[in-house]
Amino acid sequence: MLYNIFLITTVVTTTFAGYWTSKRGDPCLSSPDPGPCRGSxxxxxxxxxxxxxxKFTYGCCGGNRNNYRTLEDCLDTCNDGCSNGINPDQIRCIVGACTIQTCxxxxxxxxxxxxxxxxxxxxxxxxxxxxxxNTRKTI
Incomplete structure (x- = not known):
């Protein structure tokens, strides 16, 4: 009986630890994962x-965190808001945009x-x- 409890505890702990590690890492470095469901x-x-x-087809459940509803959410989270294909580490600005731009x-x-x-x-x-x-404000 004691062996069975130990075995179950070990399996649950090992499984949870693997799940926890995969969910905690940088989601932007993960491969796309459609998850176990068969939705679209x-x-x-x-x-x-x-x-x-x-774009990819997500099964609508499970999967990992490299999964975004919109292109903008994906770019904001993983590419510092840069356009598709631009590496933010290779861009340098003379003056930061927030110091010269207003709303x-x-x-x-x-x-x-x-x-x-x-x-x-x-x-x-x-x-x-x-x-x-920079557009006319409507009241």
Missing amino acids: CPRYYFDSSDFTCK PNFPKAKCVPRCNSCFSQFIFRGRDVTSQC
């Missing part, structure tokens, strides 16, 4: 070999440097308002 959910994964986010329509928006500080993203009340910074 369109998603994106980051391919670290060429700094691009690519007139949302003056209280927080400027978040992206793509090695070469581009600005403006966040206001938890929303990305970057696309609205």
Whole structure:
């Protein structure tokens, strides 16, 4: 009886440790994993070999964390907001974007440097308002 409890504990601990390690690592370095289900959910994964986010069919459950609903989520998480195919480590800017760019329509928006500080993203009340910074504000 004691041997059975030890064996079960060892199997559960070993299985959980492997699961925990795979879930905790950098999701951007993982291969795309469709998971065990047979659904068809369109998603994106980051391919670290060429700094691009690519489409894949996710089974809708399980899998790993290299699994993003949108291209933007994938690029923001894994490529510092740079465009597909751009390595942020190879980009250098003379002046950081947040030091020279503003968001007139949302003056209280927080400027978040992206793509090695070469581009600005403006966040206001938890929303990305970057696309609205230089457009006419509607009331």
